[in-house]
Structures are given as structure tokens and as C-alpha cells.
Amino acid sequence: MRPRPSAERSSPARWRQVLLPFLLSLFRGALPDQIRYSIPEELAKNSVVGNLAKDLGLSVRDLPARKLRVSAEKEYFTVNPESGDLLVSDRIDREQICGKKPLCILDFDTVAENPLNIFHVAVIVQDINDNTPLFKQNNIDLKIGESTKPGKTFPLDPALDSDAGPNSLQRYHLNDNEHFDLIEKQAPDGRKYPELVLKHSLDREEQNLHQLVLTAVDGGDPPQSGTAQIQIQVTDANDNAPVFIQDVYKVSLQEGVPLGFSVLQVMATDQDEGVNAEITYSFHHVDELVEKFFNLDKRTGEITTKDNFDFEIANSYTLSVEAKDHGDLAAYCSIQVEILDENDCAPEMVITSVFTPLPEDSPPGTVIALIKTRDRDSGENGEVYCRILGKAEFILKSYSKNYYKLVTDGPLDREENPEYNITIMATDRGKPPLSSSINITLHIADVNDNAPVFEQVFYLVHIAENNPPGASIAQV
Secondary structure (H helix, E strand, O other), X not given: OOOOOOHHHHOHHHHOOOOOOOOOOHHHOOOOOEEEEEEEOOOOOOOXXXXXXXXXXXXXXXXXXXXXXXXXXXXXXXXXXXOOEEEEOOOOOHHHHHOOOOOOEEEEEEEEOOOOEEEEEEEEEEOOOOOOOEEOOOEEEEXXXXXXXXXXXXXXXXXXXXXXXXXXXXXEEEOOOOOEEEEEEEOOOOOEEEEEEEOOOOXXXXXXXXXXXXXXXXXXXXXXXXXXXXXXXXXXXXXXXXXXXXXXXXXXXXXXXXXXXXXXXXXXEOOOOHHHHOEEEEEOOOOHHHHHHEXXXXXXXXXEEOOOOOOOOOOEEEEEEEEEEOOOOEEEEEXXXXXXXXXXXXXXXXXXXXXXXXXXXXXXOOEEEEEEEEOOOOHHHHOEEEEEEOOOOEEEEEEOOOEEEEEEOOOOOOOOOOEEEEEEEEEEOOOOOOEEEEEEEEEEEOOOOOOOOOOOOOOOOOOOOOOOOOOOOOOO
């Protein structure tokens, strides 16, 4: 859904914020500051974010020589080579990029050549109200025993709204009725979910069916809403509902646990006898990821793993389990599963610039290549350091958090070595550490640094008399 045009969007100066518009050169060894912009999501392709060249202090007439460009894994932006404007080049969907994060920032680098500079740019993506709150089920069926006492609560399926901040889901409300109220609860992950509260006793003989309308409203301007129909069937008395031993369980799992690993076993008890005391366990209003990674034994309540976890994709899961007896009375508990990171991602290196061939008279400290590193693990598992294997003629210098410069460490002589194959290894600080390597081939360009030299400084030649003209007398 494309955002509606507004005065704020039609005047870029009103929503664009530029901080620290000048960056020091890479060769001065200083840590560059970051240029910041702010844009709404879903801008049209080729929309202008800001004049990057001007904000970096670059002259427009120098742009063809400087070759200003964006360096990013996914290029949502490009630079106009003539004007230096930073342009939107791909669809920017805040919900797809950042999910529910309160602050959505696209970090990337821009590279200018001749001389080489690295500039860090951050674009804050502002949310627009382009998603409507939706219930997973449009029709909710409940069975409530006529002996249920007022004050009993019944958790309902929460509505889902992909927007963030004020545009996300803000409140629920229930249509006016005699028997039920609505309260809002908040899960540990911040999501709001509704609970139905019985405020007056039910009489099956008087009315055995109640129909309600549940509405979810977001905080947009104007607000958007979604509804679900609740149908409540009043059942005959079943005196005791199941009760969980704990309302909330907390579990930590290593991301490398094998399939079928036992997470925990939930347990509920029921004071009734016979079939009314027989309990069946099931997941209650969980998303697809939970059902992908976890199994629940409906008879024993044991939860086991059914797929491999990846900390880099998700580091926690919230499971809700329902325990229901044969009289359709139910209890609910929540399981919070934390995934612990393992060192399962090797460091990655990307060569962003290589300067080859290199003149042989280049002074020590000349930049040969610019290398970017990353590791998708967290903590020490994601901390990367680089080193050169052999080749004393070159050294690596750390630059700007995850960048390294490969520079010369002494004079070069093409006549002695016209080509170098340089191997760089990146290693993380995990236990055990993981490594990866790349190879850079550097060609040395010739300069006129050698004068002609005779094989001998002095030649003594003997010749016979009477030689004809043109006769060879010696070779030097």
C-alpha cells in the first residue's frame, strides 16, 4: 500500500534530518561520523532521500571522478551520478525489514574514489498506517458451562497488526451485552491480547447461545479496525476446570539441540472424576513458527523439538498451551523459550575496493584493498579479527568497526617480484573459533627506475693493422 502524499512528504526538507554533514578522509585514519536521514516507508522508486554529495561536502563537478556509490548487501538506495542525490531504488516495507522493532534503521556505506573515502549512512524508516488489525479467525467458538462463576476469564485469539509504534494495535472493545466484559492483557513480547470475562451467571435453559462482536483498533489517523464474531455455547455443568501447576514456564535451549529433544512437560490437574477429569493438551493461538519448531503430546503434555533452531533468525518463542477436560472446561499456561547462541556462523569477508596494478614506487602505507567483515553470530561468537598469512611486505589496519585496510609495509620492486598472492584470514572469538579466508592478487606496475649498465667498465681491444673499413673489432 503506497503512502498517501502529504505536505511532510512533498517537502523533503521537513522530514529529512542531516547530522554531521562532513566526514574525514579514510587516509587520515579518523573514524567517520554517520549521515542520518528520515523517510516514510513505501516511498516511490527514484524518490529523493537527500543530496548526499552536498551533505558529504563533495562538489558536484567532482562526482564523475569520485565515483560515489552505495555499498550494501541489499541496495535499497542508489546515488545519482550527476546530481549526487540519494534515491530510493527498491520497495521499502518497514514491516518486512524490521518487523515490530520500535526504531527501524537501514545502515549502509557509501564509497568515493580518487581519493578513497568511506561514509556511513543511516536512513530511519518511519512507519505509516498501511496494515489493518486482523484476527487469525473471523469466527470464534467457545463452550462455557452454566455453572461457571462470574469473574472467570477466557483468553481470546489476539489480532495481528504488522505496523509499529502508534500505528500498531492499541485497544480492543466488545459490543454491549448483559453477560460479558472485556479486559486487555500484555504478553512478555509486548503484544496485547483480549480476555473475555463472565460478569453474570449463565443459564442454559434460559439462553444456550450468545453472539458477540470483538473489535481491534489501531492508533493510526484515521484508525483502522478489524472484527471477529464470538459464538458462545452454554453447556451443562462440569464442576471443576483443569488447573496448571504453573501459569508461566521459562526454558533456555541451545540452538544446536537435536530433533526430538525434550523441552519440558506441562501438567494440569482436575478434581473431577471419570471422563470429566481426563485432560487433553493442545497449543492455543500460537503462530506458525511455534508449530514448525515444537511438538506437543496431547496426552502427556510433553513438548519436544521438531526442527533446527537458528538464533540468527529468532532468539525466543512464546508458547501458549491449553488443558481441556471432556466437559470443555479449560486452563491455560504460557511457556517462554529462550534460544542460546552457538558459534555456528563463520566470519564473512567482502572486498569492496582493490587497487591493482600498483606502481612499484608506491610509498609504504599505500592502500591496496578495502575489506569489510561480518559475522551473524552474537557476543564473542560474532567478534571478528583479521590477519595476513605470510607476506611481510603488507599489513592490515583496522578501520571503522568492521572494515580493514590492506596497505604496503615497505618498498616494492617489480623486477624482483611482479605479482603477489595475498591470503587474508578472518577468525571469530567463539569457542571453538571459526575462520574463513580470501585471496587477493596484486600486480606490480613498472616504473623507469633502472638506468642502462655496461657489463664491463673497461674494455681492452687488440686489432691487426690493415683491416678493411667496416671490419668488426669488438662487441660491448
